[in-house]
Amino acid sequence: MVLWLEIRKYAVICRALFSVCPTGPISSAYYNSKTKIRLMFDVLFSIAISFAITFLAIPVIITVAEQKKLFDIPDERKVHQSPIPSLGGLGIFAGFMLACLIAIPYQSATDFQYYFSAAFVIFFLGLKDDILVISPIKKFIGQVLAAFLIIYKGNIQIKSMYGFMGIHELPEMFSLLLTYLTIIVIINSFNLIDGIDGLAGTLGLMASTVFGFYFLQVNMLPYSILAFSLAGSLMAFLIFNFQPAKIFMGDTGSLLIGLVNAILVVKFINVANQTDIAVPVLASPAISVAILVIPLMDTLRVFAIRAFHRRSPFSPDRNHIHHLLLDRGYSHRSITLTLVSINIVFIVAAYAGRNLGCTWIILAILIVFFSGIAALYYTRPRARLYVAKTLEATDGELKNPKIVPLTTDTILEHKN
16 A cells, blocks of 8 residues: 555656646747656556556465466366466456556546456456356357447447458448457457467567557557556566466456457557558558467468368367477477567568558468468478377287377377
8 A cells, every 4th residue: 555655646746747847939849748758657657557466466366376276287288287377367457457547548538448348358258267167159259248348339440441452441231240350350369379388478568569659659648558558467477477387377368468459459450541640550451460460360270270170260279380389399488489579570571561552461461471381381390109008008908099199299298
């Protein structure tokens, strides 16, 4: 409580200092400078709060999870070998939500109450799945409800393709369908990419930071704080999540990252193409794809593979890009840093070629990404198979033999 009072007192003092202004010919420049300083203060304040709350909450969550035996248990598909708490999303949500509630100026951000309502839906959905496990259809219904709150009450909707495939303004029905699809796919993309230590958190940190800086440049403070509050929470969480992980974010955290980035993506697409803003960005849909290229493209690819094999898109498997790299013997840390670096290269390249238009940029992203995936597939090490005896075998006779692929990762998984 003392720390909280000191923070509030410091905030009041800083705001009072910023309110003093000179008169004369330099006053206009001073006002602009003062505004930027206040914007930066609000952003840094939100980062500090979210980081501190999450950093202090995670050790407590780990202790409680260990006492209550709330673990993510290893199985044949997962890559960790010992039970690890999976409630890190609680700490992420606490830091993110408190920072937003304190720092966002709600007089100019009336739609945010509905964003936070959707966040609470996603939070309880993910929490129940982390503790009890719910069916994919129930999870999908919860995601649709969250998307409904964002679209109909929060006034977030993709109304134009901005020249992609020669399409501009969309009919209302197609606009709604595209927005629903975009939000649900982005939510699931971060949920599905969360397969190794640090990957989903680092990708979410990168994406939210990029969006945060952009919205800060165009003076959309509420959206900048929304993005940086998530970034601050993820920075604190990653301290405990990088290999070897002490805690996982679980569905509570990954679904929240997806939801927030879905809001930021749709808002960015609608705002960045406007010519009357400070930093207009041509081909904003293509830039959005580049910002989320690793989780987004990997999710669409895996969904397509599962549909081709007549399986549920939400059924688990080992076809993700990080699984392909694990089978090559890379560590969790090296895979995370490699994929994030590749994602940044996509962002820089897409921004540099923004004058080419949405169609060509997205086509180039698809070609490069899937060419890389094809190279990983065709050059991957071929798994040797061996037959493992069971402990019940007698006289050299095998009972219930188990065929296991012999790769670096699967040796670790099946060593027990």
